Amino acid sequence: MRVAVLIKQVPVAEALSLRADGRLERDGLELEMNAFCRRAVTQGVALIRECGGSCTALTLGPPAAEDILREAVAWGADLGVHITGPEFAGSDTLATSRALAAAIGRTGPYDLVLVGRNAVDADTGQVGPGVAQFLDMPFLGAARSLSVVDGTVRVWLEHDDGWELAEVALPAVIACAERLCPPCKVPEAGRAGVSSDQILSLGAKDLGPGPWGQLGSATVVGRVRVLDVVRSRVKLQGQTSVQVSAAVRLLAEVGAIGPAGTGTPRIEVTDGQPGHQIGSPRLAPSSHRSPVNPQVVAAVLETARLQLAREMVGGAARLGGCIGGWVTAIAGPSLTADQAGSWGADELLQLSGSEVQEDVATAIGAWCESTRPWAILAPGTMWGREVAARIAVILGAGLTGDAVELGVEGGRLVAWKPAFGGRLVASVLATSAVQMATVRPGALPPSPLRDQVANLTRVFVEARGRVNVLDTGNDDDLDILASAPVVIGVGTGVAPGDYPALRPLLDVLGAPLAGTRRVTDRNWLPRSRQVGLTGANIRPRLYVAIGLSGKFNHMIGVQGAGCVLAVNSDPEAPVFEAADIGIVGRWQEVVPQLVAELNALSKLKAVAAD
Secondary structure, three states, X not given: XXXXXXXXXXXXXXXXXXXXXXXXXXXXOOEEEOHHHHHHHHHHHHHHHHHOOEEXXXXXXXXXXXXXHHHHHHHOOOEEEEEOOXXXXXXXXXXXHHHHHHHHHHHOOOOEEEEXXXXXXXXXXXXXXXXXXXXXXXXXXXXXXXXXXXXXXXXXXXXXXXXXXXXXXXXXXXXXXXXXXXXXXXXXXXXXOOOHHHEEEXXXXXXXXXXXXXXXXXXXXXXXXXXXXXXXXXXXXXXXXHHHHHHHHHHHHOOOOOOOOOOOOOEEEXXXXXXXXXXXXXXXXXXXXXXXXXXXXXXXXXXXXXXXXXXXXXXXXXXXXXXXXXXXXXXXXXXXXXXXXXXXXXXXXXXXXXXXXXXXXXXXXXXXXXXXXXXXXXXXXXXXXXXXHHHHHHHOOEEEEXXXXXXXXXXXXXXXXXXXXHOEEEEEEEOOOOEEEEEOOOOOOOOOOOOOOOEEEEEEOOOOOOEEEEEXXXXXXXXXXXXXXXXXXXXXXXXXXXXXXXXXXXXXXXXXXXXXXXXXXXXXXXXXXXXXXXOEOOOOOEEEEEOOOOOHHHHHHHOOOOEEEEEEOOOOOHHHHHOOXXXXXXXXXXXXXXXXXXXXXXXXXXXXXX
């Protein structure tokens, strides 16, 4: 069995810093293997030890990227393939997928290609399905367990808010989830001991005519904003009751609780550019729609997620309003024309026959060849990312992943996306005729409902039948954290048996429960409730951190919160440095008093209103 593992070198997020001019410091930046790629390496090596064969790790990057190949080889891979050279500079996900696919063809064939679920520095999840499309392979992601028997791989997949059991005949591309296996980690001494004979360097001439690098990319990065969140770091003192009273008063004063709350975090834009409000598209509507051959803005919908589908159509409608365009919703047979029309669609392209990602992408790609839409939006879910990445390869289109804001400048789509765990926000433009973006759930407000029925066009989707779904299940609601105005997060300092004690606080604040990675690792909460670098980035107006230490990898996920209240019995806990208000005390004592104070405040406001 021959296994290829695609890996990426990323900056250590904690090491990000700014130069005197306010730009990101890149020289000397500490680098490491992407967290999800570490699982892919571990799984690839484990498979060849179990089944026999060889494991080859491949990466695209500058000379420094050789270090992660050495780490993979030191862990047990047989060979590291380094795709490098000035011709590859400026590669976006489309160009990266093309180069990796070419290297796989050059060094293969392979039975199985493993990738990380996504890269933590960009969070696009586009390279895996892009490579699969270039190689005409099925794709599955993200694997929580994996087994290979008689040329068939069976995978238990971890989706955004549920799971799926599927199998596919090899060859295939599979993305690895964080909980698939332990991470590959080798100290510097072990990496240095890898022989140079085990590292193969490939340049542009080895891979063929391309195009490579910037020439093969269909997106360009515009302005980059480095966002520094200013926290008050008020650590209260005294008796628990005194601290709780002071905390509730401060929360009310800053609008974190009550009707005055805006949910707007205090963000400093350090590049000196005027900042947009993330998640609130600044779109100036066009005065008219062209009656003849209007530009089409398409929204690809995952109809099982109605709230997200409505957000997507609303975003497309606002873009359409800017360019005098026609809005087409693309969805499965369960969405009706009157429903799509009420959300803002002029047309519903209703797909039937298959809802498998590669089949849907093929059908939409064929529709695009004749329609040539101005832009295509897709949800930033596992399903949507694969569909969008495959369409981008089919069309050679520029695709921005995980956008949190959309706009129009000079008649072109501008998508703003977070990077490096949310510490940067970059504007990305497509240079291709068809412009594409996946949109983070909860980032776009839905448009007001209207009284309109969309024109209906039916399209039959031919099923290739390469992916066999054996079972599915749902264990959460994807929209819960994305749309919640208040979120309560817990660490391992709160045992799952004590969660009922938090119910009164959850109820009085109308808040869902989230957790750290260690909490979801132990299955105390679903993975969809994980907040942090390898989980969700959320933007509630108030985040209450209870019984968690406040490590960087978690707190970076709440950078967008309007206010952070921390409760911890250790006065030296790091969480207080990342919070606006800190209560030092045992959560078992603090929570009941918080509930009492919040209820009292609500009653006072009710009396004042009367």
